[in-house]
Amino acid sequence: MTNIPYKIYLEESEMPRQWQNIRAFMKELPDPMLNPATMKPCTAEDLAPVFCDKLIEQELNDIDPYIDIPQPVLDFYHMYRPSPLVRAYNLERELNTPAHIYYKFEGNNTSGSHKLNSAVPQVYYAKEQGITQVTTETGAGQWGTAMAMACGFFKMDLTVYMVKVSAEQKPYRKAIMETYGAKVIPSPSNTTEVGRKILSQYPETGGSLGCAISEAVEKARQNDNCRYVLGSVLNHVTLHQSIIGLETQIALDKYGIQPDMIIGCAGGGSNLAGLITPFICQRLQGKNNIRFIAVEPASCPSLTRGRYAYDFGDTGRTTPLLKMYTLGSGFIPSPNHAGGLRYHGMNPILSKLYHDGYLEARAVEQSKVFAAAQTFIRAEGTLPAPESCHALKVAMDEAIRCRETGEAKTILFGLTGTGYFDLAAYQAFNEGKMTDYIPTDADLQPGFASLPQV
Amino acid sequence: MTNIPYKIYLEESEMPRQWQNIRAFMKELPDPMLNPATMKPCTAEDLAPVFCDKLIEQELNDIDPYIDIPQPVLDFYHMYRPSPLVRAYNLERELNTPAHIYYKFEGNNTSGSHKLNSAVPQVYYAKEQGITQVTTETGAGQWGTAMAMACGFFKMDLTVYMVKVSAEQKPYRKAIMETYGAKVIPSPSNTTEVGRKILSQYPETGGSLGCAISEAVEKARQNDNCRYVLGSVLNHVTLHQSIIGLETQIALDKYGIQPDMIIGCAGGGSNLAGLITPFICQRLQGKNNIRFIAVEPASCPSLTRGRYAYDFGDTGRTTPLLKMYTLGSGFIPSPNHAGGLRYHGMNPILSKLYHDGYLEARAVEQSKVFAAAQTFIRAEGTLPAPESCHALKVAMDEAIRCRETGEAKTILFGLTGTGYFDLAAYQAFNEGKMTDYIPTDADLQPGFASLPQV
Numbered sequence: 003m004t005n006i007p008y009k010i011y012l013e014e015s016e017m018p019r020q021w022q023n024i025r026a027f028m029k030e031l032p033d034p035m036l037n038p039a040t041m042k043p044c045t046a047e048d049l050a051p052v053f054c055d056k057l058i059e060q061e062l063n064d065i066d067p068y069i070d071i072p073q074p075v076l077d078f079y080h081m082y083r084p085s086p087l088v089r090a091y092n093l094e095r096e097l098n099t100p101a102h103i104y105y106k107f108e109g110n111n112t113s114g115s116h117k118l119n120s121a122v123p124q125v126y127y128a129k130e131q132g133i134t135q136v137t138t139e140t141g142a143g144q145w146g147t148a149m150a151m152a153c154g155f156f157k158m159d160l161t162v163y164m165v166k167v168s169a170e171q172k173p174y175r176k177a178i179m180e181t182y183g184a185k186v187i188p189s190p191s192n193t194t195e196v197g198r199k200i201l202s203q204y205p206e207t208g209g210s211l212g213c214a215i216s217e218a219v220e221k222a223r224q225n226d227n228c229r230y231v232l233g234s235v236l237n238h239v240t241l242h243q244s245i246i247g248l249e250t251q252i253a254l255d256k257y258g259i260q261p262d263m264i265i266g267c268a269g270g271g272s273n274l275a276g277l278i279t280p281f282i283c284q285r286l287q288g289k290n291n292i293r294f295i296a297v298e299p300a301s302c303p304s305l306t307r308g309r310y311a312y313d314f315g316d317t318g319r320t321t322p323l324l325k326m327y328t329l330g331s332g333f334i335p336s337p338n339h340a341g342g343l344r345y346h347g348m349n350p351i352l353s354k355l356y357h358d359g360y361l362e363a364r365a366v367e368q369s370k371v372f373a374a375a376q377t378f379i380r381a382e383g384t385l386p387a388p389e390s391c392h393a394l395k396v397a398m399d400e401a402i403r404c405r406e407t408g409e410a411k412t413i414l415f416g417l418t419g420t421g422y423f424d425l426a427a428y429q430a431f432n433e434g435k436m437t438d439y440i441p442t443d444a445d446l447q448p449g450f451a452s453l454p455q456v
Numbered sequence: 457m458t459n460i461p462y463k464i465y466l467e468e469s470e471m472p473r474q475w476q477n478i479r480a481f482m483k484e485l486p487d488p489m490l491n492p493a494t495m496k497p498c499t500a501e502d503l504a505p506v507f508c509d510k511l512i513e514q515e516l517n518d519i520d521p522y523i524d525i526p527q528p529v530l531d532f533y534h535m536y537r538p539s540p541l542v543r544a545y546n547l548e549r550e551l552n553t554p555a556h557i558y559y560k561f562e563g564n565n566t567s568g569s570h571k572l573n574s575a576v577p578q579v580y581y582a583k584e585q586g587i588t589q590v591t592t593e594t595g596a597g598q599w600g601t602a603m604a605m606a607c608g609f610f611k612m613d614l615t616v617y618m619v620k621v622s623a624e625q626k627p628y629r630k631a632i633m634e635t636y637g638a639k640v641i642p643s644p645s646n647t648t649e650v651g652r653k654i655l656s657q658y659p660e661t662g663g664s665l666g667c668a669i670s671e672a673v674e675k676a677r678q679n680d681n682c683r684y685v686l687g688s689v690l691n692h693v694t695l696h697q698s699i700i701g702l703e704t705q706i707a708l709d710k711y712g713i714q715p716d717m718i719i720g721c722a723g724g725g726s727n728l729a730g731l732i733t734p735f736i737c738q739r740l741q742g743k744n745n746i747r748f749i750a751v752e753p754a755s756c757p758s759l760t761r762g763r764y765a766y767d768f769g770d771t772g773r774t775t776p777l778l779k780m781y782t783l784g785s786g787f788i789p790s791p792n793h794a795g796g797l798r799y800h801g802m803n804p805i806l807s808k809l810y811h812d813g814y815l816e817a818r819a820v821e822q823s824k825v826f827a828a829a830q831t832f833i834r835a836e837g838t839l840p841a842p843e844s845c846h847a848l849k850v851a852m853d854e855a856i857r858c859r860e861t862g863e864a865k866t867i868l869f870g871l872t873g874t875g876y877f878d879l880a881a882y883q884a885f886n887e888g889k890m891t892d893y894i895p896t897d898a899d900l901q902p903g904f905a906s907l908p909q910v
Contacts, residue, residue: 007468008534014461077546080462081837092531092609110564112839112874154834155546174879180886181879182834380608380636383535385566420566422876425628425635432634 009086010253017084018248019076020068021241023060024275024351027283031064032354033325036312041456044322052222054229056127060238067283069241071123072130078122078155082111083245087253088382088417094401096381101404103397104261105417106250106277107384112178113148115387115419116273117233120242121148124231125156135159135228137221139189139214141168142342142423143175145233146184154182163189163217167208175423189214196220196318212317212331219320234270235315235324235349243276246416251280259412263293263400266416267392268305268363269342271296271349277416278361285360296352296363297392299371301439302335304328304348305356305363307446312456313347323454326353332452336439340368340427341388346449364396367438371395372431387419388427463540464707471538472702473530474522475695477514478729478805481737485518486808487779490766495910498776506676508683510581514692521737523695525577526584532576532609536565537699541707542836542871548855550835555858557851558715559871560704560731561838566632567602569841569873570727571687574696575602578685579610589613589682591675593643593668595622596796596877597629599687600638608636617643617671621662629877643668650674650772666771673774688724689769689778689803697730700870705734713866717747717854720870721846722759722817723796725750725803731870736814750806750817751846753825755893756789758782758802759810759817761900766910767801777908780807786906790893794822794881795842800903818850821892825849826885841873842881 025031034043049058060069071079090103108116128136136158140146146162153160162179166188169176176186189209190197194217200207222230233239254261264281266274274296284290296305305327313328315321328347335344348356355361368388375391378384378398386394397415404411421428430436479485488497503512514523525533544557562570582590590612594600600616607614616633620642623630630640643663644651648671654661661667676684687693708715718735720728728750738744750759759781767782769775782801789798802810809815822842829845832838832852840848851869858865875882884890 009468011465014463078837081542081546088535092535112837112876151837155837157834173883174876177879177883177886178839181830181839181882376635380611383532383566383605383609385632385635422566422628425631428635429627429631432631 006089006257006259008091009088010256011086012084012249012252014080016252018071018245018252020070022068022244022248022279022283023063023066023241024279024283025064025237026067027286028354029286030358032350036323036456038323038454052219052230054128054131054133056131057124057238060241061236072126075123075126078152079245082118084249085110085246087250090382093378093381096377097398097401097405099401099405100408100410101401102410102412103401104412104414105394106246106414107417108246109386109417109420113144113151114422115144115148116243116246116276117145117148118151119245119276120233120239120272121145121152123242125149125152125158128229128231129156129158133227133229135161135225136231137161137163137218137228138231138233139163139211139218141165141211143168143172143179144419144423146186147175147178148233149231150179150182150184153184160184161221162186163191163214165189165209165211165214172423189217191217193217194220210317215316216318216320234272235347237351239272240275240349240351243272244279246273246276247279247281250277250414261292261414262411263295264414265295265297265393265397267343267389267418268296268298268348268352269389270345271352273416273418275349275352282355282360294361295396296356296361297396298363298365299339299343299392300365300367301339301441302329302344303365304346306365308348309450309453310353310357311453313453315347317346323456324350326350327356328453329446330449330452333446333449338437338439340430340436341424343389343392366392366395367440369431369436369438372428372436374398384417385421386417387421388424390417390419393417460543460711460713462545463542464710465540466538466703466706468534470706472525472699472706474524476522476698476702476733476737477517477520477695478733478737479518479691480521481740482808483740484812486804490777490910492777492908506673506684508582508585508587510585511578511692514695515690526580529577529580532606533699536572538703539564539700541704544836547832547835550831551852551855551859553855553859554862554864555855556864556866557855558866558868559848560700561871562700563840563871563874567598567605568876569598569602570697570700570730571599571602572605573699573730574687574693574726575599575606577696579603579606579612582683582685583610583612587681587683589615589679590685591615591617591672591682592685592687593617593665593672595619595665597622597626597633598873598877600640601629601632602687603685604633604636604638607638614638615675616640617645617668619643619663619665619668626877643671645671647671648674664771669770670772670774688726688799689801691805693726694729694803694805697726698733700727700730701733701735704731704868715746715868716865717749718868719749719751719847719851721797721843721872722750722752722802722806723843724799725806727870727872729803729806736809739814748815749850750810750815751850752817752819753793753797753846754819754821755793755895756783756798757819758800760819762802763904763907764807764811765907767907769801771800777910778804780804781810782907783900784903784906787900787903792891792893794884794890795878797843797846820846820849821894823885823890823892826882826890828852838871839875840871841875842878844871844873847871
């Protein structure tokens with residue numbers, strides 16, 4: 003364990019050329035996605051008008067343990083991957099802990115997060131199928147930017163429905179997407195039926211992610227050469243994100259490092275699922291005893307306080323039903339909630355792993371998250387996204403526990419993105435204006451009441 | 457030349473442990489810095505009230521070819537360095553050129569540029585001397601952010617005088633600096649005599665970089681435990697930036713790559729000087745025949761149209777006199793000028809190399825720069841700072857020339873920073889609102905008239 007550098011980069015020749023499919027390693031699969039019209043498992047035909055064929059194949063694939071990454075996707079991955087696996091020596095010194103802390107940093111690409119890992123293959127497969135346009139939605143803009151980058155590279159038409167209030171508050175996020183050639187439409191808009199309907203009812207609305215999703219899906223359905231793409235939650239997104247964990251595993255193996263625990267923030271869950279993929283697959287085969295910890299905000303506690311039930315993936319209640327830990331599609335996070343991780347549900351694979359006891363979950367309050375982040379930022383130099391700070395908060399708690407017990411545990415966490423686009427939250431923290439919110443059981447009732455009867 | 461990866465990262469053990477001092481390799485040194493009060497060469501004593509001792513020693517050192525990088529500086533460098541040397545395969549394909557294009561990307565750290573390379577040692581040396589506070593100025597915020605990161609790490613008090621109009625237009629840049637613990641004061645302020653004087657004369661002023669420098673220097677002079685730090689132009693900054701070129705040289709040597717030309721943008725010049733350091737030192741010894749090209753905006757053409765003369769380093773005319781190519785400290789770039797590279801002068805080392813014929817210079821118009829950037833961005837996925845786009849414009853011109861001549865030249869350029877903080881300029885370009893400005897000879901006269909009589 004000596005001479006481990008600050009950052010481990012893989013050589014290009016060492017990089018993974020396949021994604022890993024967790025579902026092929028699960029003894030018991032998550033319950034299938036249901037078509038809400040029939041209440042029967044979704045078929046490829048059900049999904050074909052919305053998603054492109056190859057992604058549907060991946061979505062439903064629970065057989066193949068590994069799936070080849072196409073060469074054009076590797077050509078793009080090689081421009082920004084491998085991401086560094088960082089040994090947090092300076093943070094360890096600051097915390098005076100015997101623990102060894104590692105983090106995998108996904109923020110060093112222009113989109114600023116791990117989302118790009120799935121945007122690239124999604125656009126590539128659409129292009130390969132002869133699709134000429136794709137649509138998607140974006141809130142804060144990270145997924146929209148990732149899609150704009152992928153579409154700029156593959157020369158594909160992209161329409162991004164951006165939540166109107168975000169488009170107004172973050173004009174530069176819109177400018178980045180446009181620089182890559184994307185068309186950005188503030189949502190609700192008059193380009194879709196659902197948008198026109200909402201605008202006529204609420205002409206002053208700032209929009210919502212649920213509405214933007216509905217517009218993007220409707221737009222994709224209008225045109226046979228157009229498909230919709232989604233950045234989280236689904237199985238095929240989890241598959242693509244396995245690149246994070248695979249690179250991490252190769253990097254650790256090079257230096258003979260075995261993590262004792264792996265920690266990640268969980269909103270939709272695709273980043274955490276991707277980070278843990280190779281390790282949890284080993285665990286499912288009885289080959290390791292690593293602890294896996296999902297960290298979520300106390301204000302949006304889908305794993306720690308949600309129900310394991312079938313629910314819609316979107317607030318507009320238009321998607322197939324997913325079996326997952328959920329607060330109900332009617333749950334709305336408190337307005338003082340900073341950053342992402344505000345999704346009502348959770349990746350169905352992670353939900354199943356949690357349900358079966360392979361995954362732990364912890365909910366943390368945002369003011370404590372930002373206080374930990376301040377220490378991290380000054381010691382390690384990198385400004386992370388608030389989402390990522392949830393993971394580092396728990397990693398630091400564990401490292402501090404090691405200081406108390408004297409154990410030299412190896413702690414790995416995922417640092418999913420840059421904080422450049424969340425400075426309003428940092429500013430609120432710096433100025434002492436950040437508050438916490440923990441919903442009461444009564445606060446959660448309306449969300450649970452919105453769960454469909456299955 | 458086969459099997460060159462998309463990105464070359466050095467192993468930590470391969471990284472430079474010394475900076476290289478160009479001046480020790482020059483047959484003829486640049487003319488010395490003059491004290492404007494005496495018109496004699498500046499001594500260490502002249503500079504001691506403003507700069508810390510070790511930096512003055514480096515500033516005046518024209519003997520030692522290599523200078524050790526202190527271990528605490530390496531501890532910080534290792535968190536964000538090496539920066540990647542990227543082979544632009546996708547850009548080459550897009551341009552259909554036989555040229556081999558490489559760029560060294562310095563934007564993957566939170567400050568967003570190469571400036572951090574000098575901020576870290578400057579803060580370290582101040583701390584080592586027992587200094588407890590440092591002051592500096594910042595315009596757009598890259599240098600201020602780099603200083604905030606370095607001071608956060610070394611636990612040093614930092615006061616940043618930020619041009620008031622920038623502080624108001626870029627509140628999040630202020631928030632980043634504050635997150636690292638810096639105190640940010642919009643300039644002009646009532647914390648200094650010069651600030652109070654300007655405020656009483658022009659209460660509505662948005663401030664200027666010249667004024668912010670004057671405030672930061674005055675603040676440093678007020679207190680014996682305080683020193684001022686500067687991010688460009690000076691010899692010690694050039695020394696620290698040599699890390700860029702040294703890493704590049706090691707990476708190229710690993711794969712047996714010999715560049716035919718090295719291209720960099722030049723504002724104050726420290727980035728370009730740093731990039732070319734080991735290569736120009738070889739050239740000065742007759743060991744290579746590389747072409748070195750400085751690229752500057754047509755609207756601020758200090759090398760291509762300036763005078764080689766002694767001039768003040770700041771618009772406030774308070775600094776020592778530097779012999780350099782200059783448009784005169786009274787020169788003010790046109791308001792339509794996007795991004796940085798708006799400095800009236802040029803690094804004295806580069807000025808001397810240009811004067812002696814070792815360096816070429818080219819001036820380019822910004823609308824053409826952004827048009828080239830659009831192609832680069834979509835092919836290579838990375839959004840660069842407008843400054844950096846000046847270098848890529850000329851690199852792409854040279855690559856297109858290779859397409860015409862059939863020559864497979866090896867072109868290396870410096871991509872100094874991220875474009876995250878310059879999206880207003882990209883937006884103007886996307887919306888067709890960007891204009892060019894080439895000063896007439898008459899336009900340059902007031903600047904030249906401001907040159908001191910030496």
